[in-house]
Amino acid sequence: MKAKWIVLAVLFVLFVAAPFLLTGFWVRLITFTFMFAVLASALNIIAGFTGYAAFGNMVFFGLGAYTTAVLMNKVGLPFPVALAASAGIAVVMSILLGLLLLRLKGHYFALGTLGAAEAMKYIVENMTSVTNGGRGITVPSMRGSPFMHNTIFYFIMFGLLILIIVVVWQLSRNRLGYAFKAIRANEEAAGVLGIDQTRYKITAWALSALFTGITGAVYAYWFSYIDPPTVFDVMWVVKMFVIILIGGAGTVFGPVIGAFILETISELVWSRFINLHLGILGLIIMLVVLFMPRGIISVVTQGKGLRDLLQGRRRPSSPAAGPPSSSNGGQS
Amino acid sequence: MLLQAVINGLLFGAVYSTIGIGFSLVWGVMNIINVAHGSFIMIGAYLSFTLYAAYGVDPFLSIPIVMAVLFGVAYVIQKFVLNRVVRGSVFITLTFTFGLQILIANVCLLIWSADYRSIKLPYSSAGIQIGQVVLPAVRLGIFAVALVLTGLFYLFIRRTKTGVAINATALNFEGAKTVGIDVFNIYAITFGVSAALAGAAGALIAPIMSINPFLGGPLVGKAFVIAILGGLGSTIGALVGGMVLGLVETVGTLFIPSSYQELLGFSVLVLVLVFRPQGLLGKRFYE
Numbered sequence: 326m327k328a329k330w331i332v333l334a335v336l337f338v339l340f341v342a343a344p345f346l347l348t349g350f351w352v353r354l355i356t357f358t359f360m361f362a363v364l365a366s367a368l369n370i371i372a373g374f375t376g377y378a379a380f381g382n383m384v385f386f387g388l389g390a391y392t393t394a395v396l397m398n399k400v401g402l403p404f405p406v407a408l409a410a411s412a413g414i415a416v417v418m419s420i421l422l423g424l425l426l427l428r429l430k431g432h433y434f435a436l437g438t439l440g441a442a443e444a445m446k447y448i449v450e451n452m453t454s455v456t457n458g459g460r461g462i463t464v465p466s467m468r469g470s471p472f473m474h475n476t477i478f479y480f481i482m483f484g485l486l487i488l489i490i491v492v493v494w495q496l497s498r499n500r501l502g503y504a505f506k507a508i509r510a511n512e513e514a515a516g517v518l519g520i521d522q523t524r525y526k527i528t529a530w531a532l533s534a535l536f537t538g539i540t541g542a543v544y545a546y547w548f549s550y551i552d553p554p555t556v557f558d559v560m561w562v563v564k565m566f567v568i569i570l571i572g573g574a575g576t577v578f579g580p581v582i583g584a585f586i587l588e589t590i591s592e593l594v595w596s597r598f599i600n601l602h603l604g605i606l607g608l609i610i611m612l613v614v615l616f617m618p619r620g621i622i623s624v625v626t627q628g629k630g631l632r633d634l635l636q637g638r639r640r641p642s643s644p645a646a647g648p649p650s651s652s653n654g655g656q657s
Numbered sequence: 658m659l660l661q662a663v664i665n666g667l668l669f670g671a672v673y674s675t676i677g678i679g680f681s682l683v684w685g686v687m688n689i690i691n692v693a694h695g696s697f698i699m700i701g702a703y704l705s706f707t708l709y710a711a712y713g714v715d716p717f718l719s720i721p722i723v724m725a726v727l728f729g730v731a732y733v734i735q736k737f738v739l740n741r742v743v744r745g746s747v748f749i750t751l752t753f754t755f756g757l758q759i760l761i762a763n764v765c766l767l768i769w770s771a772d773y774r775s776i777k778l779p780y781s782s783a784g785i786q787i788g789q790v791v792l793p794a795v796r797l798g799i800f801a802v803a804l805v806l807t808g809l810f811y812l813f814i815r816r817t818k819t820g821v822a823i824n825a826t827a828l829n830f831e832g833a834k835t836v837g838i839d840v841f842n843i844y845a846i847t848f849g850v851s852a853a854l855a856g857a858a859g860a861l862i863a864p865i866m867s868i869n870p871f872l873g874g875p876l877v878g879k880a881f882v883i884a885i886l887g888g889l890g891s892t893i894g895a896l897v898g899g900m901v902l903g904l905v906e907t908v909g910t911l912f913i914p915s916s917y918q919e920l921l922g923f924s925v926l927v928l929v930l931v932f933r934p935q936g937l938l939g940k941r942f943y944e
């Protein structure tokens with residue numbers, strides 16, 4: 326236990342010092358990695374802890390990014406106010422969508438969230454007067470030198486990452502987190518035990534949406550230009566799932582470790598095989614699913630891989646186990 | 658104008674049905690949402706294009722070849738790779754097929770480059786005119802082949818021993834194993850048949866659409882809509898779902914600005930999921 330704290334303290338010092346020692350390129354790369362770690366950790370709350378494959382989680386990222394962009398560009402509000410609005414809108418949207426979609430299970434929930442994200446993308450694209458539509462929208466960029474710019478966003482993302490690690494760490498040991506895990510393990514049994522599933526599922530998704538929306542807002546300010554296909558891109562969620570799979574689902578540090586591993590691999594592949602980059606990424610995704618379903622972290626601790634977690638839900642003898650048709654009902 | 662749109666919609670809807678049947682078969686039997694289904698369609702279209710461009714094979718004649726190739730490829734993928742994770746969770750299989758889709762799209766990009774390809778048939782302008790309505794020969798042929806394939810699939814799944822075994826495996830995996838069905842082989846056949854139908858659909862669209870390596874994504878979106886509309890486990894459902902989608906797309910353009918069409922499609926998808934998750938005609942098994 327003590328060793329773990331020492332490692333964390335050393336890492337903290339290293340990461341605080343990093344922007345002053347590394348070039349802009351590396352600082353931006355690490356900031357990007359932090360961002361994916363935050364997004365994957367946020368997805369981990371609903372998918373890893375609670376067992377709901379929210380494949381459309383980019384809806385909150387896109388909404389957060391667009392809220393900030395529109396408020397700063399068209400209304401002229403300062404970034405902190407826009408950020409708070411983004412967080413609020415993401416949470417409200419997660420509650421509304423949750424009431425509608427969290428009744429569905431398995432693939433149906435996954436597809437429902439995908440549909441919602443796509444629908445939202447087209448809504449944003451068609452609200453041309455507010456969002457500038459498919460052309461994208463610019464965000465007034467921060468003043469200061471490139472070094473300032475890089476360093477500030479580095480620390481914003483780093484702060485977000487520490488915040489979500491603390492939240493997820495609390496979840497791994499408090500009542501709320503146990504309720505999430507109970508729902509993942511067996512929703513009916515959790516209900517019988519007196520866990521109000523709907524409320525807890527929505528709470529889990531709202532927490533996930535809160536961080537995803539805030540990250541979207543920061544992304545918009547950081548990049549100072551966004552367009553619908555980028556901020557609602559389903560590929561990002563797939564990447565987050567791969568990150569979670571690499572690191573270990575339902576663990577505190579799994580998604581963070583996974584993000585660093587995947588980004589390192591991507592960077593190596595990207596710089597050497599620029600033409601094959603995406604194809605190799607596809608191959609990596611497949612290999613991770615095949616050979617690392619438990620995640621790296623299970624080597625260190627006894628964190629469980631997604632495969633174990635979800636196989637617990639579908640026992641061979643129960644009717645819910647049969648792959649397909651028997652477990653497909655969203656409403657029974 | 659309206660009548661022509663309705664006819665065009667129904668003619669092309671049959672191709673959508675072929676796409677939807679394969680997609681919902683895999684979903685219904687193995688509980689896999691195969692995001693790479695669109696990539697199989699794309700491979701079919703490219704194979705048909707290559708056979709036409711290099712050897713002058715008529716796209717209609719290349720359908721059996723394309724189907725055989727795709728059956729083989731998909732059978733091998735399922736048998737040696739996907740079967741390892743097929744009993745896993747939604748995360749696992751969905752993420753895996755995403756990876757497969759990216760890989761296939763980029764391999765196609767390497768082989769055929771990003772150029773838009775199309776097949777210009779010598780008889781592409783032939784057609785029958787009835788009053789104000791034109792029935793293009795190519796589209797009629799596509800419609801006929803798609804319907805025949807749907808009919809053949811229906812017979813296969815209902816009348817053959819393999820079809821019955823697929824149904825049995827879908828209904829009860831353990832039970833099917835107990836009565837001596839090689840369930841993992843059945844899974845491989847299921848995936849193969851699904852891909853063969855996708856390949857046929859690809860060969861069918863090749864003469865009327867332009868082909869590019871990024872065709873797969875949008876087509877999967879359509880497959881979702883057809884499968885959800887029709888419901889899992891019903892050939893008739895997929896047939897109706899495909900026709901409905903074809904009609905909505907062609908007739909819809911007359912009334913709704915095209916920028917709102919995608920929005921409409923996805924909104925319908927979410928609403929059907931929420932209020933009628935078994936689809937419009939869905940059943941608990943294949944028929």
